[in-house]
Amino acid sequence: MKNISDTTESYIQTLKPTIWVGKNGYTDDLVAEVRRQLDARKVIKIKWLQSSDMNNEEVNDLAKTVSAEVITARGRMVVLGAKNRGKFLETAPSRRTPPKNLTARDKIKSSFMGKK
Numbered sequence: 001m002k003n004i005s006d007t008t009e010s011y012i013q014t015l016k017p018t019i020w021v022g023k024n025g026y027t028d029d030l031v032a033e034v035r036r037q038l039d040a041r042k043v044i045k046i047k048w049l050q051s052s053d054m055n056n057e058e059v060n061d062l063a064k065t066v067s068a069e070v071i072t073a074r075g076r077m078v079v080l081g082a083k084n085r086g087k088f089l090e091t092a093p094s095r096r097t098p099p100k101n102l103t104a105r106d107k108i109k110s111s112f113m114g115k116k
Contacts, residue, residue, distance in 0.1 A: 011104035017047040038082040
């Protein structure tokens with residue numbers, strides 16, 4: 001897990017879980033869905049239901065498998081953030097000036113996608 005700022009923490013609190021892990025636990029379908037959602041959202045929240053077994057090894061293995069980073073884990077709730085995952089970012093400097101008032105969501109996305 002990484003150290004997170006207050007604005008990031010408040011953003012994470014507003015996230016709703018988009019993936020619920022049930023009694024089947026860690027499956028190939030779970031891995032595929034996590035990858036798909038990380039590509040779309042960059043930051044996702046996963047909740048393990050009471051009927052499922054969950055441990056830290058499983059969470060870290062899932063994050064490693066989908067090339068993500070565990071932002072925070074509390075109880076049965078885990079927040080994952082997408083890494084660059086081998087995609088090449090634009091290296092030329094942008095001619096536009098970046099917006100000065102970024103939202104917490106934009107700050108989190110930019111930390112995982114690099115500067116645009």
